[in-house]
Amino acid sequence: MNHEAPVVEFMGLYFNMANVLMITVASAIVFLIAVLSTRKLAMKPTGIQNFMEWVMDFVKGVINSTMDWKEGGRFHILGLTLIMYIFVSNMLGLPFAIVLGGNLWWKSPTADPTITLTLAVMILGLTHYYGIKLKGIKEYTAGFFSPMKFLFPLKIIEEFANPLTLGLRLYGNIYAGELLLSLLAGGLAHQGIIGTIAAIPLTLAWQGFSVFVGTIQAYIFTMLTMVYMSHKVSHDH
Amino acid sequence: MLTSSLVLGAAEHASINTGDIVFQLLMFIILLALLKKFAWGPLMGIMKQREEHIGSEIQAAENSRKEAEKILQEQRNLIKEARNEAASLIESAKKQGDIQREEIITTARSEAERIKESAKLEIEQQKEKAVAAIREQVASLSVLIASKVIEKELSAQDQDKLINEYIQEAGDL
Numbered sequence: 001m002n003h004e005a006p007v008v009e010f011m012g013l014y015f016n017m018a019n020v021l022m023i024t025v026a027s028a029i030v031f032l033i034a035v036l037s038t039r040k041l042a043m044k045p046t047g048i049q050n051f052m053e054w055v056m057d058f059v060k061g062v063i064n065s066t067m068d069w070k071e072g073g074r075f076h077i078l079g080l081t082l083i084m085y086i087f088v089s090n091m092l093g094l095p096f097a098i099v100l101g102g103n104l105w106w107k108s109p110t111a112d113p114t115i116t117l118t119l120a121v122m123i124l125g126l127t128h129y130y131g132i133k134l135k136g137i138k139e140y141t142a143g144f145f146s147p148m149k150f151l152f153p154l155k156i157i158e159e160f161a162n163p164l165t166l167g168l169r170l171y172g173n174i175y176a177g178e179l180l181l182s183l184l185a186g187g188l189a190h191q192g193i194i195g196t197i198a199a200i201p202l203t204l205a206w207q208g209f210s211v212f213v214g215t216i217q218a219y220i221f222t223m224l225t226m227v228y229m230s231h232k233v234s235h236d237h
Numbered sequence: 238m239l240t241s242s243l244v245l246g247a248a249e250h251a252s253i254n255t256g257d258i259v260f261q262l263l264m265f266i267i268l269l270a271l272l273k274k275f276a277w278g279p280l281m282g283i284m285k286q287r288e289e290h291i292g293s294e295i296q297a298a299e300n301s302r303k304e305a306e307k308i309l310q311e312q313r314n315l316i317k318e319a320r321n322e323a324a325s326l327i328e329s330a331k332k333q334g335d336i337q338r339e340e341i342i343t344t345a346r347s348e349a350e351r352i353k354e355s356a357k358l359e360i361e362q363q364k365e366k367a368v369a370a371i372r373e374q375v376a377s378l379s380v381l382i383a384s385k386v387i388e389k390e391l392s393a394q395d396q397d398k399l400i401n402e403y404i405q406e407a408g409d410l
Contacts (some may be wrong), residue, residue, distance in 0.1 A: 007254065015256030023261055027268045034276035041283040043290060052280055077277045081269045109261075114254050215259045 022109040026089045034084065043152065051066070062223050067230035071134060074199055075229055080118035083222040084120075086170065087112060090214030093178045097186075110217075111175040115166065116206060120167030123225045124159070131232030166224055173217045177210040375407040 037048040045053055059079040063072035093108030109115050131140045144155045184206060187228040189199035379400065386396055 005254075008256075013259060014254045014258035015260065019254065019257045020260050023264050024256075027264050031268060031271055031276075034272050038276045038280045041279055043287050049280075050275075053284060055297065056277075056280065056284065076281070077273050078269065080277055081265075081272050083324060085265065085268065097366045112254075114257045115261050118258045119265070122262060207249065223402070 003099055004102050006103040006105070016112070016114075018103065018105045018107065019109055019204070021105060021117060022089070022092060022107060023115070026085060026092055026109055029088050029092075030084045033209055034228075035089075055084070055212050056080060059222065062219075063226050065227040066223075067234050071233050072226065072230070074130075079222050079226060082119075082219050082225060086221050087215060087218035089115075090174050090218060091211065093174065094181070094210050094214070097178070097182060103217050108178060108214075110170055111178050113171040113175075116171040116174075117167035118222075119170075120163035122162040123166065123228065127228050127232040130229065134233050135235065139235075140232070144206070162228055166221065166228075170217050170221055173195065176208070177213055180206055181210065371407065375403065379403055 005019075008015045009018050034052070037052040041049060056076070059076060060069075063069070063075055063079060066072070089108050089110040091108075093106070093111055094107065097104060099104035128140075131143070135143070145152055180201065184199050184203045188202070189196045382399065382403065383396070386399060
């Protein structure tokens with residue numbers, strides 16, 4: 001519970017080796033799922049290809065609900081990767097946690113604010129990049145003063161608030177879920193026989209709820225990414 | 238134990254894990270690139286292909302439907318034409334038959350006329366011939382009579398009377 005993080009300094013950068021491990025694991029799982037489900041592609045989809053195509057159509061739906069497909073089509077792959085990566089990351093910390101020598105090794109990578117904020121800031125950077133690329137620097141700048149000039153400070157605040165809320169929302173949900181799980185499984189279950197019996201249904205229920213929360217958060221993250229993207233990219237906004 | 242675990246967040250490492258940021262960014266970009274190349278790209282390709290396939294199939298179905306309709310129309314026209322042709326054929330055959338009948342009748346009539354004519358002619362000729370034969374007969378008879386009369390020593394007056402009588406008789410034949 002009150003675990004340390006295995007931090008290593010390398011070339012002046014601090015690496016939390018647990019995060020490095022879990023990011024790699026999550027990426028590998030996403031990659032494996034995606035590649036295995038698209039190995040045998042057929043015009044008539046079967047089995048897992050159907051599922052993957054459903055995910056694709058789902059992300060397509062998310063993008064279409066926020067912007068025109070003419071502009072949004074290029075974010076399809078980004079959205080797909082985001083939703084898969086975040087979903088898998090959220091799920092990783094649910095079945096168990098591994099603690100070695102007081103260091104927490106196995107957890108959700110998204111239960112760390114550094115990771116979620118990195119993703120959020122990356123999205124912010126991408127929105128600005130595509131905003132300039134698709135609308136031109138003039139229209140992009142004008143976007144900060146519309147619909148009224150005095151809203152400029154608010155727009156600037158928004159640019160900071162958006163990624164902050166985006167990252168912290170994900171972090172908070174997943175971290176809270178894992179914290180409560182570790183309290184139930186690692187704390188309450190060790191408080192004698194009654195505690196153990198009480199912890200079993202509670203842990204089960206909370207794990208189920210965490211699956212739900214993790215799925216919803218992956219969806220929300222992707223959805224908000226597309227919303228921010230459309231704010232910067234769409235002309236008729 | 239439970240109370241100490243409630244202050245979990247505070248025990249984290251004090252400085253920002255800059256390495257994690259770099260690593261996460263890098264991993265995400267690598268993942269994005271790999272997935273694009275090995276998973277999403279092919280999957281999107283096949284979905285697009287299917288879309289096009291369906292589109293072309295619909296187009297083909299539409300085309301063949303149009304083609305079938307056209308052929309049906311053509312066949313209908315052909316049948317109509319054939320019917321008209323058959324009707325006109327029957328019509329012309331009837332006409333032809335009528336004409337032929339008329340022709341046959343006329344030829345038969347003229348033939349009959351001709352035969353009648355020739356028969357008449359034949360009769361006439363036979364009659365002439367018969368008359369000529371009789372005349373000859375009469376001449377020889379008269380010679381015979383004359384010789385008989387002469388044998389009986391007839392008077393000139395009787396002879397004349399006799400000849401005239403014979404001629405009269407011969408003329409009446």
